[in-house]
Amino acid sequence: MKRMAAIVRVVELRKSFGPLEVLRGITFDVREGSVLTIIGASGSGKSTLLRCLNYLEQPTSGEVYLDGKPIGFRIEADGRRAPDTAANISRMRAELGMVFQQFNLWPHMTVLENVIEAPIRVKRLARKEAVDLGRRFLSKVNLLDKENEYPARLSGGQQQRVAIARALAMQPKVMLFDEATSALDPELTGEVLEVMRALAKEGTTMLVVTHEMGFAREVSDRAIFLHNGQIEEDGPPARVFSAPTSERCRQFLSKVLH
Amino acid sequence: MLGSLRESLDLTLFWEYRAILLRGLLENVYIFLGGAMLAMILAFAIGVARLSRRWTVRVLSTGYAELFRNTPEYVLLIWVYYVLPVIFSRLLATRFNFSPYAAAILALGASYSGFMSETVRAGILSVPREHTEAAMSLGMSKWMIMRRIIAPQAIRRMLPEALNQFVSLFKATTFVSLIAVEDLMYKVSMITVHEMRPLPLYTGAALVYCAIIVAAAQLIQHLSDRWRRRGWA
Numbered sequence: 509m510k511r512m513a514a515i516v517r518v519v520e521l522r523k524s525f526g527p528l529e530v531l532r533g534i535t536f537d538v539r540e541g542s543v544l545t546i547i548g549a550s551g552s553g554k555s556t557l558l559r560c561l562n563y564l565e566q567p568t569s570g571e572v573y574l575d576g577k578p579i580g581f582r583i584e585a586d587g588r589r590a591p592d593t594a595a596n597i598s599r600m601r602a603e604l605g606m607v608f609q610q611f612n613l614w615p616h617m618t619v620l621e622n623v624i625e626a627p628i629r630v631k632r633l634a635r636k637e638a639v640d641l642g643r644r645f646l647s648k649v650n651l652l653d654k655e656n657e658y659p660a661r662l663s664g665g666q667q668q669r670v671a672i673a674r675a676l677a678m679q680p681k682v683m684l685f686d687e688a689t690s691a692l693d694p695e696l697t698g699e700v701l702e703v704m705r706a707l708a709k710e711g712t713t714m715l716v717v718t719h720e721m722g723f724a725r726e727v728s729d730r731a732i733f734l735h736n737g738q739i740e741e742d743g744p745p746a747r748v749f750s751a752p753t754s755e756r757c758r759q760f761l762s763k764v765l766h
Numbered sequence: 767m768l769g770s771l772r773e774s775l776d777l778t779l780f781w782e783y784r785a786i787l788l789r790g791l792l793e794n795v796y797i798f799l800g801g802a803m804l805a806m807i808l809a810f811a812i813g814v815a816r817l818s819r820r821w822t823v824r825v826l827s828t829g830y831a832e833l834f835r836n837t838p839e840y841v842l843l844i845w846v847y848y849v850l851p852v853i854f855s856r857l858l859a860t861r862f863n864f865s866p867y868a869a870a871i872l873a874l875g876a877s878y879s880g881f882m883s884e885t886v887r888a889g890i891l892s893v894p895r896e897h898t899e900a901a902m903s904l905g906m907s908k909w910m911i912m913r914r915i916i917a918p919q920a921i922r923r924m925l926p927e928a929l930n931q932f933v934s935l936f937k938a939t940t941f942v943s944l945i946a947v948e949d950l951m952y953k954v955s956m957i958t959v960h961e962m963r964p965l966p967l968y969t970g971a972a973l974v975y976c977a978i979i980v981a982a983a984q985l986i987q988h989l990s991d992r993w994r995r996r997g998w999a
Contacts, residue, residue: 602905612900626904
C-alpha cells in the first residue's frame, strides 16, 4: 500500500545563471513510492531542476523540502531563512540518490569499492557490513561477478548499473535519474531501463529525467513537461503522452516519437 | 701526455677516501629527503590554495609560488642562511641562527614547493568535476572528497612531472656545501686541498652523483609505472 504523503515538495523554485533564468518558478509534490518523469526539450531546465533538488546547484530562490525538512536552508528562531551548514547539506544529499548521464564512477576504485565508499565514509558502517550491503545491491543490478573489476573494463550499461547500485547502497529516500540512458549505445539502454523498471515496481520513489518516452509512459505515475523553465503540462502519463493540452507539449512529443 | 691524463683520471684516490665521501653523500641524501618532504607538504597546501574560491587566497598563494619558483636555489640558500636569521633576531630581539642543515632544508623545500605547487594544481584540475559531484551527491564532505576521490587520482597523474622535480632537487643539494654542510662536494673540496689532485676527485664525484640519480630515477619510474598500471590509468 503506497503512502500518500509528499516526500519531495518543490515550491516556486527559480534558478538563474547570470542573466539567464533557467528555472522560472517550479512547484510540484512527489508522493512517496511514486515515479515522476520530467520531459522536455534540451535546455528546458530538466537537469538543472534535478541538480537543484540535491543542491549541486544552489537555487536562486524558492524552496525544496525532503520529508518535510528544507534542503539548503534552515528557519532561524526569528523565522528568517539562513543558509544551512555544509555538514547538514551533505546529510540531506545522502538521502537523495543521484544517477548521472555520464555514470561518473571513480576510475581508481573497483566496482565494489565504488559502491561501499559512501556507506563506509558517510554512514560509518563497518567494512564487513558495507561489503555485505554492497554485494546485495550489486546482485540487484546483476553485476556481482564484476565486483573486482575497474570501471574502465566495463561497458557503458554495466557502468551505469554500478552507478545505480552505488546510489542505492546509501539507501536514499528518493532516487534522481538525470538522463541515465542518454550516453549509452541503443543496445545497452535496455539493461539499465530494466533495473529502473524493477526499482519502480518495488515502490522506490523516483524522479526521472529521460528521453525514453516509451519507458516514461510505462513506469511513471505522473509526468511533467518542462518548457523554458516552467511546467507546461502536468498529469498522469496517459494524458500527458496521449492527449496533452499544451500545444508545445504536443509538438515536442510528435518530434521525439516520430 | 696520454699517460699523464690516464694517471690523473685514475680514480683509486677517490676510492681510498670512500668512507669519508660516503658520509658526505649521506648528508646529501638527508637534505634531499628533508627538502622533498617539506616541498611536498607546502606544495600540496599551496596547490590547493591556488584553486580557492577566495581571490585573496589565490593571489597570495600564486605570489608565493612565483616568488620561490623564480628565485635561484643558490640565492635562496644564501638568503635563508645569512639574512633570514638577522630578520628573526631583530624581530625576536635575541640572537637567532639556523644550523646549516635547517637552512638547507628550508631553502630547498621552499624553492621546490613553488615548482611542485604548479604540478599539484594541474593534477587536481585533471580530475573531472563530475567525480566530485558524484561524491557530493552521496553526502561526502569536501575534505573526504579531496582525500579519497581527488588526491589518489591527482597524485598518479602528477608522478612523472614530480619525478623530474625530485631529480632537480637532488642535484640542487650539491649547493649546500656553500653554507658549510659537509656533503659530498664539501668533502671533495677538503680532500682536494689536502691531496692537490682535483681531477680524479671531482670526476669521481660527478660519476657518483650521476649514477645515483639514474638508478633512483629508474627505480621510482619502475615503481610508479607499476602503480599507475594497476587496473586503470
